[in-house]
Structures are given as C-alpha cells and as structure tokens.
Amino acid sequence: MRSSALRNSKDSRGKVRDIYAFISEHLYFSRPDLNLHGEPANATLLLSLLTALTGGKALVIGEPGLGKTTAAEYVCAMVYGFPLGVIWSSVVGGHPEQTEEKIVGRPDLGKLNQGEEAVIWSHFARLPVKIVDEINRLPETKQSLILDGVERGKWEYLNQSLINNEFCLFATANYQDQGTNTLVPPLLDRFDIVVESKHPGANIASLIGQDSSPETILRHPTSEETFLTALQGGRNGKQDPIAQAHKQFAKVVQQQCGIALLSHTERQTLRQDIAAMEVDLAANAFIRMVLSELSFCCQYGQKRSGEACAEGCHYTGYLCYEVNNCASNRLPGSIYRYARALAWWLGHDRVEVEHVRLVLPYAMAHRTKWRESYLLTRERERRQEPLMLHAARQATADIFRRFHEQQHDVMQALSLAAHCLENDTDITLPQGDHPLYAEIRRDLGLE
C-alpha cells in the first residue's frame, strides 16, 4: 500500500514539477531566490504551489504590478484544473464596497419573492480556489469574514451552509498606501506564510510582453463556458458537470501545453502523503527551540503584547528579548505544513532541519512584532526582501546557530524529560541556558 502510494506520489510529484517548470518558463517570469539542495527556485512560485497543494493560506505582498495575483491565478488554474476565466470570476477584489453578497452568496431572488429562502453561492465560495486581491483594501469586517470562512472551509448565508472539501487561499496586498486599511494581527496570524513577489530584474522583465499574452495558454472559452454553466446549474449541488468540465479542460491543457494536470484523487492522495511525512528528531527539536524563543518570558510567564522585557533580563541574547508578542498556536501548524510539503517536493522521505529552516522565515515574518531596536538594527543591512522577512530570516539564522551548538544537549534533555514524565525519577535533568530548558522544567512541574 505504501509503495503504491509512493509510486503515486512520485507521479504526482513529477506532474507538480512539470507544472512549476511550465509556469516559470511561460507564465510567471521570476528570478530564483531560494537554493534547495543546489536546486534554484523562486520562493513566490514555489510557496504558492505548495499552498495550493496543501490547502494553505498565503499572503503575497509586493509592489503594484509585480505579479502577485497572476502568480496565484496561474498556480491555482493548473493545480485545480480550472481555466483562467473561471478563476477570474471567483477572485474577490479588495475595495470598501465589497459585501457579503458579493463574496459569499446572495438570496435567490426568484424564490425569495415566492417566500422561499435559497442561496446562490458565489464562485468564490464554491470553488476550491480563493483569491482575494488587495485584501488590505477590504474593511476589517470583510477580511475577518473571508478568513473565518477559509479557516473552517465552511460558508454560511441565510442559515444555509456550503462546505468546501478542498480549498486554498491567496491574498495579495500592496504596501501601505493611501487607500488601504491595516491587516490587524489576529487576521495576519491566520495566514500560514507571507511571501514577496519581487521584481524579476531588468533582463527578465524585458521578456514580459514580447510574446502574445501568456494568459491565452490557460484560456479556453469552451471550457470556461462549460464550467460557468455547470456552476450556475450546480445550485442543486450536482458535481458531475463540473467533473466533466475538469476532464475536458485537462485534455485541452495536455494537448496545448503537454502538461498533465492533477485529478482530485491525486490531490487528495498527495495531501495525505505530505501530511504523513515523518519529522525527524532534529527538526522537531529545532521547532521546539523556535517556539520557546518566540513565546517564553522568564519574568512574566509568557510573552504578551504590551509587556516588554526589562533591561538586563537573563535571556537577553535570545529572541524572546527581541519580540513584543507571543507566537500563536497556528505557527507550528504552518511550519509543519510547509516543511512537509517542501520535503515532499524535494523527494525526501522525512522532514529535516533544513526544510524547517527554509520555511520558517515565511511562516513567522508576519506573526512577529519586533522590538524597535532590533528592527532598526536590521534596517540598514543589505537585503533582498522586505524588512520584516529579512528580520525573520536573520532571527532564524540566530536560532539555528544556537541549535547547531546545542542540538545534542537539547535532544538529550527532551529525551530525559520523556523518561521523567513516565515516572522515572532517578534521572537528573541537564541544565542549560536556552529558554527551552525552562519550558521543559515547567512541563515537568519543576518550576
């Protein structure tokens, strides 16, 4: 069973890699900015792909016109097998006049006039692909509406519900300008990762627009019409017309682009394989060190917004001194999700420290409120990404250094703690300077 699953995974992996290669060569021109075991990759494209595959939630930021939305559209079109026109019909634009009716669904007015409540669900709610363009131009209430819906995969309107079996969310945001609202921390925390869609450089940018519009590759009016009709006719919840439309579009893509799209079953199997991927002990210990540095406070029990560390704290050299808020419980989930996906992408059989180290900056950048002095130290450093991502990357490097020095001692301490909890009282816990040791003692009731 496992070997056939692995075979399927390999085929799926091959398809996904083909999709990645196709998009990067024909649709989304970008510079590689990640080095994955010697293999260059573009962070925006790769992480978007992994988001679509695993059903994550990604916040894509960047200057206007740098492909934030288009990257998400292309990835979703090819992973979920929808023509671009259908994807476009489901995109929610960020502007203050957005209403729940435009986002989620509206009453069937015909039936309403006859006294019957029925809901016509929007394409945004129905399709597994959720793209919100310029989410920070939405009022906070609408941001919250979308994120709550995606969190649970369930949409409600007029006491009726629609449940998505699979979904992913891409939200794009420009940097702060006159017409934008703030993405408040509770909303930011719901995103698994944040990634910047960068300018590809003058040479690559000069290629854009030379050929005919790349979108035509993924446009197929016949398929789009079939889909839209099926979606409109799907008010009775029948999926068959949509499944047929998927097959038709997949055939078109195979013929035109030579790319085999993923079926629903393949996506499900792939997700199961990713979720079942083992995390090795070193990676596990590293994640624990990260979480302890982002949540621990020797003075106040845990980090809290508005409670800054006093000068001269014993843990001044650790990140807990540099952050002003506590890591949420969504952070480890995001780390595991994307580290597993990355390991799967690379064809590894388990998650290792390297996978965690690569995804961690993207998972923590938007969730961390840094002490001003830490940010201002980083501000003047040379970097290739926004300050928050750069600060997160440097913080990751700092924690990794400590992990590198102490990994054996930390894992030994965790092992001894396991024995202690099983009432093995002859064991003496090793002492260490890292906040994780204090956390272990707290868990054992020794502090």
Next chain:
Amino acid sequence: MNWQDVIVDIWPQVRRKHLWPELAIPLVDDIETSVAMRMHDKQITLNVETCNTLAEHLPAAIVAEALLDHGISHYTRCPWDFATHLQLYSTAKAELGRKSLAKLATDSFIDVVANTSCVKDLPTPIPDIYRHLGGGVLEGALTALYTHIWGMDLQGSGDPALVRRLGRIPYLDRQQWMPSVRRFSRLLQPLFEEETRQQQTPLVFGRHSLDSYSPEEVLQGLQAFAQQVSDIQQFRDTVGDFTEDLERLGFGAGRGRGCSVDADVLYYMQLAQTYRLPIRSLPMERSGSLEPYSHIPWEASKPVQDIDVWTSFGKLLPGVSQTWVRREGFTYGQREGTPDCLVMLDSSGSMTNPREHVSFAVLGAGCAVEAYLRREARVAVYNFSDAYMDGKTVLPFGADRQAIYRSLCTYHGGGTSLRLRDIEALRRTAASPVPDLLLITDMQITNLEEVIDYLIGVDGRITVVHIGENSATDRFRQVTRHYPRLRVFTVQDRQDIPQIVLGQVQSYFAMSSHRAASAPSSSWL
C-alpha cells in the same frame, strides 16, 4: 585525480552532516602558499597540491571530506562571525602584546576549537589528516594536543608538560572562550615567537583573515565589537590591526580602495548605530467628513436613510437589506520633514579627548547625526575650542557620514570660546529655512553670556547638552528655562545619551502624532 568531481560526490553528505550550511560548493585550485585551503566570503577553495600530497596516504574522498569538515566548521562552530573573531584576537593581543603573535594565536585557537567540535559531534576523518599533515613546531605541538584530548595517536611532537596544560582548556565551552584563548596564548607564546621568526606558514590549514567574511558580516562584527569593548583604545588597538583588510572592503574614508581607515571614527560610527530614533514619515489627519466605509446587515431598529438600495435587492427586510457604516475619512497632513542640523561640539581642554577615552559628547553628537541623516536631513559640524584663535573645525552642511564623524572626532584642546559669527554664517547656508541647533559642551565657555543671548534670540529648535554639572550650567539653565524652543540635558553616563536625543526630537514627533492621534498606526501593510 579530478578533485572537483570528488567534492561534487561528497558535498551533499558533508553538507547534511553540518546541517546544511549556506555555503557554495567548494572549489579546488592552485593556491600560492602552502596552505591547505583558502576561505573567501563563504567560498572554500582547497589547495590541489595539499590534496595530492595527502592522497598519497589516504583515499581521495577521505582527504576531501576532512578538509571540508575543517573549513565548514569555521563557519558553523568557531569563530562563526567577525565579532567573535575580533574578541578572540583582542584577548590574545592583550596577552601577547604583538599583532603577529596575536593573529597566530587566534588562528591556532580557532583551529583547535573547530577541529575538536567536529571530532566530538560528527563522524569526521580530520584525525586521519593530522597524521600526515606535517608542519613546524607549532603544528607538531597542536597535533600532540589533539592526541591528548581526542584520545588518538596522531604522532605529534610536543612538550608533555605543555600538552597537559593545553589539554585543560575548555575549548568547547563558548562562554569561556576569552579566558581560554588567553591561557592558550600564554602557554604557546614561545612557539608563536619561534614560528614568527621562521616566517614560514605555521598553520597548514591556513590563516583566518577578513576575507572569510562578507562586508555585511564585517560591519555587523564591528558594531557588535564596539558595544562590547570597554574603551575606545581597545577598539583602536584591535581594529587598527585589520586596517588593510578593512580598506580593501571599503571601510575607509569614503568608499573604494586606497582610503585609510580611522579606527576612532569607525568606533563612534558603529557605537552610534546602537542608539535609534523611531521614524514616523507621513502623518495622517482626520478630514472631518464622514464617508461610507462598509456594509452591515440592516436591523429593524436601525435608521433607514443609510440603507444601500442596490445591495438590498430592493427589499426592506432585516438581515437582507444592507446599510452603510460611515467613518471619518483620512487625508494626508502637511508633509513634515526634518530640518537640517548644525552640531556645535566643544573640544576644548576640559572635554574628553575622544581618541583616548570614550567621549560621551562625541557619542551623543554621533547619535544625533545618525537620527538626522536617517531622516534624510543634512548635518553641519562646528567643532570648537578657542574659535577666536582658530581652534575650530568647520564642516558645511552635507550627508557624508565619514566626513561628519571625522570632524566630530577632532580634538583641539586649549581654551573655549564660541565665535557666533561663524555659527550664524554656517546656519544661513542650510537648505532648510530654520535648521536645528545642537550644542554639546561643558559650559565652561569664555563668552557664555554672548552664547546665551544668541541662542535665546535665534530661530529654530535648540538642544543643549552639557557634560557634567558646574556653576556655568546652573547659570545657563536658570537663564534659559522660560524658552520652550530651547531644551537642556545633562550627560553623566552613556545611558543618558538616548534620553537626550530622543527627548528633543520625540517631543517634536509627539506633537505631530498627537494631531493624528486616532490615525491608524503605521504598519508594513
């Protein structure tokens, strides 16, 4: 033997062993000196000659793996960063007194720590290499040390008493590296001297220079080191020994080659980086008018005039109809910039010479300079002692940090008088109509009354920082206490400095932030 192929084969497992350091794949090349490898800005290059020599005794893969383990461990174990390197060097130099000996001691210590860490934590063939490396008396003694502390016979040659003493140093305890390098240096001093006399390459694995670090790492290291040292002299003594390397990396006066490095200027520049001001660049103001903001479902008790007919589908039903929520709009306030700043620094005989001891006056001026330059304002410097007798350094308004810091670090000594005509002339050259004035002095100015009269009468915001307390400062405070544009601060210790700079400018920002009190807080999105 194609060594590059060997490296390509073993590189993935070596990287995995060291937890994937962010290093490029190593190269193999002819290196002029007889060292085993060269490390330049995260690129490891192995010496093909050394590789061939060692391959006569060991398999090629073992040779390559051992050399790479050693090279990578310098990035992952010791010294890891430039600040640590500087600290080790500084401690060794304090013990040995000479640059050449200190460098050799630092390099040797780094090698011992890196090798021992590898041997302890990883499966590594480094010990095999040492059986065949050769080298002089120093390398022989270190090999004997490895035999003693690793428990393997590596056929080294060293005085047993010396080796026993070296073996008692806790190399793997990072917290004790400084006392350890001191003891290490003291014990091996005779061998260092002998190796230096022979002028050969004493360490087979090569020396560790600034080339191993990127310019950004060097900058971070200098900053960290400036904060760690107790006095400017220690900084100068240490950093001054790396002048050539720093000049090559462009840390001299201006950028580019051939520019000399002034360690004192570098010290204040790096130290001033640690004091910061918050930056609010674009204040928002409420426009005063209500604008539609978002929809919420209409409830029966709510007024009907804000119902949006279009989104309510023509129905007036609770839960179906949508009504507008309005909020006050925001517009941009008048753009506020930062005026230029004229820094008047007293460097008379009663003030500390910044090149001999840490001068709080210069440090405070540096912090203020950083605050203004960060906000794209320009700074002029009037460094004075007895200005009437030409004891002054005048730098016109500009943004050249190196030039500004050099002007600040100039020490005139002598008497103290401030030539106000010079100040006025300089002030009028500012681009902004009313530049800020910052006066740092101990107030023992000959023409203090004239200065007071001038400061009271001039436009713009004035910050006066006096070092220490005396009757002149009391007089100054008393006369100027009713002038709101003029604020006076005292500096007794380094901790007072951020309060000074922030105090004056913060109140200015506080005024503008008060106007936009309910504006959304600036964030990155």
Next chain:
Amino acid sequence: MVNPFQAFRHYAGVRRELPLDRIIAQRDHVLQQLLQGYQAFVEEESRQLVWVVEQGALSRAYTTAVDVLQDIHFTVEDVEDMCTELDGASGVITPLGAPSGLFIAAMCNHTEEREITLNLRSMTRRWPFLGYRLPRGRRLFLEGDVGDFVGALLEGGEVTVTGNAGNYAGIGMRSGTLQIGYSSGKNTGEGMRGGVLRVEGRIAELGKIKQGAIYEGNQQVFPAEP
C-alpha cells in the same frame, strides 16, 4: 496526560566522549574541592583574631592549609588553575592576600611534582608567601613579580623569581636558594639563618640577617666582603 516529549524517548546521542571531557570534568572537580578547601581555610583563620604576620600565626595557618589539602588529589596544573581562579575571584571567594599566598605555598609544597612553574605575569595580584617553607628537593619557578615574604622560612628548596620581589624576601630562610631576577624591597633577608639569596638587580634594604649569604648582582653584600 499527553507526554509532549514522547518522540524523544528513544533518542540516543551520537556525541563522542573525548578525553577532553574527562580532563575538564576532573579539573573542575578538583578546582571545586580546592576552592571549598580554601574557603574553609579562610573561615578557620578568620575565627582567630586579627591577621597578624607573625611566625606563630603563620605556622598555624600553614598547618591548617596543609590539613585542608590532605584529602584533595591535585597536580601542578591544578595549582596554576587555582592561582588563576583566585586572581580573578570576587565576591564569594575572597582572595585575601596573605591566606591566598600561604594556601598556594602549601599546594606547591605538597603536589607530587617536584618542579613547579607558576606564570604570574598575567596575574593582577602579587601573591605574598610564595615559596613558604619549600622543602629540599623541590624547585619553584615564579615567572613575573611576586609580593612580600617570598621564600619565607625556606627549608632547602630552590625558588626562582624572574621579576621583582616585595619586602621581607627570604625572611627566616633556613637553607636553600632564593633567586630574584630584578629587585627586592625592604628588610630583605630579615631573620635569615642560612641558604643563599641572590638579587640580580637592586636590594632596597637589607634586614637583620643572622646567617647565610646574600648577593646583589655579582657582589656579596652579606656577609659583607672585606
């Protein structure tokens, strides 16, 4: 209750145990014993009245130090480390001048090695009483400057100081050799009853000498050459 450490239950570290670990552990253990012994020694001597540099008190203090050191197995390297530790100590362990010097002297006299070298150049303190009652067959080589009372009551051993000595160098020497590389202070050779004291540099002032020989450079100053 969920065991959050379950995943690590069977973790077995792969770190090699090096002789270095054993050496450092042993060193720390012995140093700890020596520091505790020193603390006990100081407390014991503090119970007596004022610290008086007179022979009876010194002899008693030295005996106390020897008793404290009896059950501690230390080497000459431990002596050096103890000097370093006392030199840098502050707060809990108080490196009082005279007791420290006596304690170190007791260590030097009872370590297994016959030849001891102490590098005092980088130390901030000038230990007094180094070489106190050094017995025959032992050689103490002191690199750097020393404090007062170096080689006091020397009992046949050889003490060499490469730097300067303080006052009362060689006080009460019975036999043996005391060599000082540079200068010595006042009362040099006070109460000396035998042995040879050589000062390569200047002697500030001679004390009341009974017997023995004292040289200042190449010139014998006691007994004065006719």
